Amino acid sequence: MLERIHVLICGGTGCLSSHAKDIKKQFEIELEVLGLKDEVGLIMTGCFGLCEKGPVVILYPDETFYAHVTPKDVKDICEEHILKGRIVDRLTITNPLNKTQVKNINQLVFYAKQKRIALRNCGAIDPMNIYEYIAKDGYQALGHVLMNMTPQEVVDEVTRSGLRGRGGGGFPTGKKWQFTKNTVSSQKYVICNADEGDPGAFMDRAILEGDPHSVLEAMAICGYAIGSNQGYIYVRAEYPVAVERLEIAINQARELGLLGNNLFESSFSFDIDIRLGAGAFVCGEETALIQSIEGGRGMPRLKPPFPAIKGLWGYPTNVNNVETFANVPVIFLKGATWFKSIGTEKSSGTKVFALGGKIVNTGLVEVPMGTTLREVIFDIGGGIPNKRKFKAVQTGGPSGGCITEKDLDTKIDFENLTALGSMMGSGGMIIMDEDNCMVDVARFYLDFTVDESCGKCTPCREGTKQMLDILNRIVEGYGTMKDIEELEKLAYMVKNTSLCGLGQTAPNPVLSTLKHFKDEYISHVIDKNCKAGVCRELTHFVIEDNCIGCGKCARHCPVNAITGWMKTKHVIDLDACIKCGACKIACPVHAISSQKIEQEVFL
């Protein structure tokens, strides 16, 4: 029976952990009660990208966008919208500019500048139903390639498209496929790197959970091009949903003969197996990943020889990131010329970014290369919440650096971001405002890298630890100017002599914050003050003269450290203060900040 309404429930990371499954169940119950079960299709899809507004529910065909849906709201949606055709206004988004209700997904400014290519099917199909993927031109590219193209023609098409690695390296994908194709060997492998270890990154996760077949199809195309009949997807064990959906997808593909022997009745056979990670960030590095699949300890190897020459078990291996693969079927459906027309001269196509931190619209966005940072942060991201000011944007996760206000009009592409002292990385984009302490940001990332260092080479193993120790001393109040000097020297040494990418890029957050925010370091070391009020030992909250005496701060203080009469400047008792920052957040006129105070000499 033809369904007249489709309810798409977002099953992306954020929405899933906010009871998306319960929402779906509630729909089933309500629709049963109303007798509408046969008229309404219920689909749990992949990530829509506007995670801040989750849990998201979209109704088709009118494309109504409901935000912050709870299981309790389902009844209203069913009775009002589905049965009577009346939109539930309270669940729609309010336009911040003119305060009108945004009913339709197409009216959302969030999506206006995006171009969803890698995420094309996320939010549009049920990822656990191969027929929906096929209905959206799924596996057409593979069929076309096997029927009408030679392996070299396939490689050429990818090269012409200008596709570059989306995992962080930005290496031209066509070139990598060509190297692997050129190496003569009886056995070759295709590996999909789904280890996604950057803290805060979930681009690959969205693709694996929302559109797994795009990766499978791409790997098969790659196998055909380079001469391999076996692929491995190395997924981090912390993604059980992704693992489950991949297993389902692989089985469905095998059932339909889209994986296995003689695909599309050609002589080409290709199968895919899943390998799980075991909790090591370093296993996202391709040679460490290969060593992990081989059963060894995940430690990187020297390159050269590159995996394209000598990889898994010594055989030529092509390793690509999930997002890189997700772009491949589309290149063959719409052509390399079409793909090259998007983006910039040197970086074609789009990039998925995970917007996080101090931004109104947290979530996943996919923009053409060449979009400026300002457009992403303000036009798509909605700017900084709580009337705060932009301070910096951190791209590339623990391998990247900070970009400040003056460079916000930079067009995003691989070379531009590297020239700014940061890097594209896998797509993490964390926005920071004046309440972020940049020294603490560097310390946070270095803490992560120190924990994840494999320990094989001296610079990374010992050098990053020393850098972290210095940063810890600085944020605890024991830092000296000599420490900052030492920190920078260590940073360059680790960057220039580490064995693998983890060590070579670990100092980037430190070097970048030293370059753009040296004053904060100096303030921590000389004034013993953390202006942002983050480093507890160096935080001394002071109420300034623009205080309007509203008393909000005093009411929020958990230890009653603030006193003052109505309409007069309030005062914080620093001895009682526990530096929680509740007063700072509560103050409507931003009158509270951390200041340098006169104090006894530290011994």
Add this chain to the structure above:
Amino acid sequence: MISNVYLKINGQPIIAKSNETILKAAENHGIFIPRLCFMENIHEEGNCRVCSVKVNGSHQLKPACKTFVEENMDIITDDLEIYETVRMNLQLLSHKHQFECFNCSREDDCEFLELLRRYSVEDTLSHLYGDLGLPQYFSNSSGAISIDSAKCILCGRCVSACEHYTGLNILNYNHRGTETYVGPALFHALEDSGCIYCGKCIQSCPTGALREKDDIKKVEFALRDPSKTLIVQVAPSVRAALGEAFGLPIGTNVEGQMFKALKELGFDEIMDTNFTADLTILEEGTEFISRLKNNGPFPMFTSCSPGWINYLELYEPELIPHVSSCKSPQQMAGALIKTHYADKLGLDPKNIVSVAIMPCVAKKQEAKRPDMGRDGYQDVDIVLTTRELARMIKRRKLDFPNLEPIKPFGLLASYTGAGNIFGATGGVMEAALRTVTEILEDRETPIDFKELRGNQDIKEATYMIQGKPIHVAVVHGGKAIQTFIEEMKTSKKTYHFVEVMGCTGGCINGGGQPIQHATVQEKVDIRSLRASVLYQIDAKESIRKSHLNPFVKALYADFLGHPNSHKSHELLHTHYEKRQAYQDVK
């Protein structure tokens, strides 16, 4: 196809081969590049990053040990930036390192210390960044090898060496990042890990992180105990290598100085293990002859290498019935010292401290085996490695190279050439054949069995004895043992007699011998040079067959009766048992 490559190192034009790395090309031309983790053919991971050099001006330095030369490459090995980088690397390693150089087994030849001096590393950053705390991993309960992570610089050479020489992979990296330490798996002690104590790890370690369990203090205390008589025995291989610790060239025979040093150190009686080597040939040869008479079991394996015995008990226990029941020469000497010799000297065996100087680390463990003693005492009380003896001599400030050579006196001190060659791979087999062939053929038979000499992993030969072909084999090193046993099982060829040594090269390359610098280990055939000392001594001896040793004959007449007699079995033979590594892991 290897071609010439023209490049520049530090402005100097160099012609190198296209298959050479920057490190090799530089070293071939006398240009120094610091290195710590590189060991040719054994550990080539490029992970210490000390050998970082500037290639074509790039600030991203490259590891010279694994970067191949290319045409027109412009390499700088030493400028201010690189100097600072190397210094910082060494400083970072120093920070974690427990410096006990005054007391360390590598006080004279530590590769790390050498670089610290060369690069004028002044501080270890410890005064800035606090105490080291307890070492991550410390194990010396095995009594043979000590692992001390407080001195480890995580170069990884030991991990690779264990894999390369034995195939057993006893050591590997544990934990992660700054918590990384090298040791057996699952927090086990070394004695539970299946280690055979061959000591190849010690030989590859650039610092004192891996070392023999130091027993010098025990000897010093015993020397000063007025109630004790100290009797020392020395293995054949020690005289071939001891001189290296004093700067003498590899392959110098220091037998005379060695004995003089032992006398100076204060030992009461000095024995030569070569004597009991001869005795072993009598016992083992007789055992073999009886196997021939009874048609098996074949093959018979030798039993004097405790590294091999450890391997047997842990990994090939089904072969136990094949192995000769003879004790090693060390243990035979110990048994005789505490019984027959004690009697002769009128001493209570409990007041004798029997010390053995060995090229071997496993012998420290062997001396503790329950079978190796009786009535509440062990036959050998303390085993010192060649290195420990060298340290004792140095600490007493004896001018070793110029000591007046002496030859020991005493009943258990004279030897034939056959006993002396035990230390080289193939030596035991050759010595045994000299005796066995003569006894069986009942006529004078050849002395030299040159096919059994040399460093080939597995050597085989067939000799006609009493008209029948006797197949023998000589195997050395854990990997070769593995290969040989597998081949033996699959090919079903009958071997009659097989000599097995736990260490590649035999005892002269044992875990207790002086440690040569990595660069020397790569370039010089140390094994052959040391082995040649033993063969030279053998060639000069007037008596070169064990059964012609008059003192051995006298020992049988006076005390033991005849080879394999009841008394011999009681004192000179032992048994073996299956053992399991990682017992408590289900």
